[in-house]
Amino acid sequence: MDEDSKLIDAYLCGDEGAVESLIKKYQKEVYSLSYRVAGDMEEAKDITQKALISAVTELRNFKKKSSFKTWLYRITVNTALNHMRGNSLIKVELTETIQSSDQGPVSHLIIKERERHLKSLLASLPHRQRLSVILRLYKDLSVAETAAVMGCSEGAVKAHYHSAIKKLKKSFDGGYVNEN
Amino acid sequence: MKIKHDDIQDKLHDYLKGALSDELTLVIKEHVSVCNECANEINVIESLVKNEVPDPGDIFFSNLTRNVIRQAKVAKPQKLSLWEFLRLNPIAVAALCLVIVLVVYNYSGFISVRNLIKNTENTMATNKISEHKVKDISSAADDINYLEDEYEDTVSADYDDEEYAVMAL
Incomplete structure (x- = not known):
């Protein structure tokens, strides 16, 4: 039995310190994932708190079929998507960022500007493509783990990931800007 | 060792992390030097990975645990059925x-x-x-x-x- 399972069992038996350890272990990971999905620090803070509350509340329903980390990431992703769906301000903010970033040719921007541009392009991708990139690149998950978090097949994860990278590559070469 | 272009694309992130064997790393390095598509993909991945997450501050994380535990209790009190209690307590079962x-x-x-x-x-x-x-x-x-x-x-x-x-x- 791994450390997470022991902490979960201890918490379910009434040891509140166990869940405290569990939260402390994963809170930065959850925040980082929330930020990658939401793209805003304040929103990421809200999502982190909501996701962790959901996880603690639903802990007794965790069947241990996957790792706790995968399960927690799935809750975080769902919480983030629900949060963003219910918050139109984020959509406006993202749209504005994309519009402003599309104005100048990418080849003339400095490296930081390229990164910012890529970040906003990443935010503009369909959410499944975006999630596949976030989970694979930023969270270092395998294809199988990414599939478990996204609730789809490994083939679908590969397809989403490659579509996303292809679009980002086009934008990197200036093709994405020209097409739009 | 010969690897298809698509398979190399699947391994580019691991290549950048240095998580592949020496032999595979060499093969991919040679491929990237002649394949513009893969070279561009590496540039994209490197640029994406450089994007850092802003630090929300220690106060946020120090308050987070307490807030989560408090609100989780309000959200749904934990009720442990007899079966779950027994499943989690081998001494109790014995x-x-x-x-x-x-x-x-x-x-x-x-x-x-x-x-x-x-x-x-x-x-x-x-x-x-x-x-x-x-x-x-x-x-x-x-x-x-x-x-x-x-x-x-x-x-x-x-x-x-x-x-x-x-x-x-």
Whole structure:
């Protein structure tokens, strides 16, 4: 039995310190994932708190079929998507960022500007493509783990990931800007 | 070693992390030097990975745990069913098994003792009945013997008297 399972069992038996350890272990990971999905620090803070509350509340329903980390990431992703769906301000903010970033040719921007541009392009991708990139690149998950978090097949994860990278590559070469 | 272009694209992130074998790293390095598509993909991945997450501050994380635990309690109180409690407590399961064994053992012991007592009582009752029967039979036999003896005595006494009478004549 791994450390997470022991902490979960201890918490379910009434040891509140166990869940405290569990939260402390994963809170930065959850925040980082929330930020990658939401793209805003304040929103990421809200999502982190909501996701962790959901996880603690639903802990007794965790069947241990996957790792706790995968399960927690799935809750975080769902919480983030629900949060963003219910918050139109984020959509406006993202749209504005994309519009402003599309104005100048990418080849003339400095490296930081390229990164910012890529970040906003990443935010503009369909959410499944975006999630596949976030989970694979930023969270270092395998294809199988990414599939478990996204609730789809490994083939679908590969397809989403490659579509996303292809679009980002086009934008990197200036093709994405020209097409739009 | 020959690898397809698509397979190399799948491994570019691991290549950048340095998570591949030396042989595979060399093969991908050679491929990237001649393949613009893969070279561009590496640039994209490197640029994406460079994007850092802003630090929300230690205060946020130090308050987070307390807030989460407090709000999780309000959201849904944890109720542990007996089955879940037993699943999570092997000592409790062992104790429960021991109690069950003791109860079964005592109950079966009680039954066997009760049966023993019952059997003993039945045996004793049977014995008593048998004794009574034997006693009745033996007392009846005694009575018969007694009567027979008495009759014989009487007859012999009568006979003796007659005999005596004859002898006296």
